[in-house]
Amino acid sequence: MQDVPMKRYTSMKVGGPVKYLIYPLDESDLIAALTHLKQEGIRYRFFGNGTNVIVDDRGINEAVIRITRMVHTRHRATENGAYVDVAGGVSLRTFILHESEKGLSGLEKLYWIPGTIGGAIKMNAGSFGSTISDTLEAIRIINGQGIVKTVPKNELLFGYRTSSVHTSECVVSARFYLTARDKKAIQKDMAYVYGERKKRHPMEFPSSGSIFKQVHGTPAWKFIEQAGLKGYQIGGAQVSQKHANFIINRGYATAQDIKRLIDTIKKEVFEKLGVTLHEEVELWGFDG
Ligand SMILES: Cc1cc2nc3c(=O)[nH]c(=O)nc-3n(C[C@H](O)[C@H](O)[C@H](O)COP(=O)(O)OP(=O)(O)OC[C@H]3O[C@@H](n4cnc5c(N)ncnc54)[C@H](O)[C@@H]3O)c2cc1C
Numbered sequence: 001m002q003d004v005p006m007k008r009y010t011s012m013k014v015g016g017p018v019k020y021l022i023y024p025l026d027e028s029d030l031i032a033a034l035t036h037l038k039q040e041g042i043r044y045r046f047f048g049n050g051t052n053v054i055v056d057d058r059g060i061n062e063a064v065i066r067i068t069r070m071v072h073t074r075h076r077a078t079e080n081g082a083y084v085d086v087a088g089g090v091s092l093r094t095f096i097l098h099e100s101e102k103g104l105s106g107l108e109k110l111y112w113i114p115g116t117i118g119g120a121i122k123m124n125a126g127s128f129g130s131t132i133s134d135t136l137e138a139i140r141i142i143n144g145q146g147i148v149k150t151v152p153k154n155e156l157l158f159g160y161r162t163s164s165v166h167t168s169e170c171v172v173s174a175r176f177y178l179t180a181r182d183k184k185a186i187q188k189d190m191a192y193v194y195g196e197r198k199k200r201h202p203m204e205f206p207s208s209g210s211i212f213k214q215v216h217g218t219p220a221w222k223f224i225e226q227a228g229l230k231g232y233q234i235g236g237a238q239v240s241q242k243h244a245n246f247i248i249n250r251g252y253a254t255a256q257d258i259k260r261l262i263d264t265i266k267k268e269v270f271e272k273l274g275v276t277l278h279e280e281v282e283l284w285g286f287d288g
Contacts, residue, residue, distance in 0.1 A: 001021045002020055004064075006064075010054065011050055011208055012206050012255075013253075014057065014253055014254060015055030015057070016059030016060075018063065018064045019060075019061055019063055021066065022063055022066070023068070023069045024069070027148065030172070031146040031148075038144065043061075044063040045062060045063075046066075046122075046171075047119075048117075053208070053284055054208055054259070055284045060285040066089070067089035067118065068091075068116065070087050073095070081178050082102075084175065084177075086176070088118030088121070089118060091115075092113055092116060092132075093111065096110060097111075101183065104179070105185075105186045106134070107130075110125065110128075111193045112197050117171070121136070123163070124159065133156070135176045136174060138150055138153060140172050141170060143169045148172075161213060161280055200242070201243055205250065206249040207246045207248050207249065210245045212277040215277065219245065221243060223275050224269060228272075230244045233250070234261045238261075259283065
């Protein structure tokens, strides 16, 4: 697809067009696309569910590759659980739900994080004290040269919302080790996680989740609240009243409204509290 507006694909519901939006159907298709882009000198990025990305209103003159049509899951049972191979484009939420139905446990605290497996690994997504890397064994990547590699967890340098997955590398699949547990107990934990998220997060509005990272273990919302910014609005972008580290789109926000609000929060928090906030979300295309 050409000149596709990213507002249709990001959870914040803003963003201008990308040059190409490519959906490979399998690994050889992906390698062919990467080879073609390289030959044509077209820059590219990988994209999952767009839940941690804010794209500028002007869009980006690049290709975006989305592997959400490459979906598979394979199980190899062991005495106490199973090794599970899952495609990078699979929705994390759906994966956790399906594994719970099989009585396989280990990812339930991440339930309802709205990304894909690939996006979650790149960001080392986490919640309720758990991260995606906890039960991960290895990933399969395809790099910009079209080379396929298996990378074990200890080489992925996972940190707080970071990994060593490079922007030119696609996480095509991941292997988790999940342990056997009573299905009802797993689903009870998932229901708890969902309930807490619903209580704390402004799920009724488009957003990108937490905008800023914690600062030395202190959640960013505390600083934003202390700076008196809860509810502060620029255009259609507003600091959520429910969770001050969420910026919500009131329905008419532009990417520029959101960027201006992010810059204002950083400035005010620094001036009032001497604290420097760093974005957890990725901003695409704002630098020109
Ligand atoms: C309501 C809401 C709640 C959220 N709650 C949480 C939370 O509790 N904890 C948390 O950690 N995050 C949370 N997030 C943020 C977000 O869901 C996670 O960061 C998620 O892991 C991003 O996945 P994605 O597929 O949407 O990635 P995208 O936003 O599409 O991309 C994010 C990054 O991953 C890269 N990427 C995507 N797919 C691949 C791939 N296959 N291979 C290589 N790189 C890839 C992209 O290039 C980009 O760099 C929340 C977001 C929302 C909207």
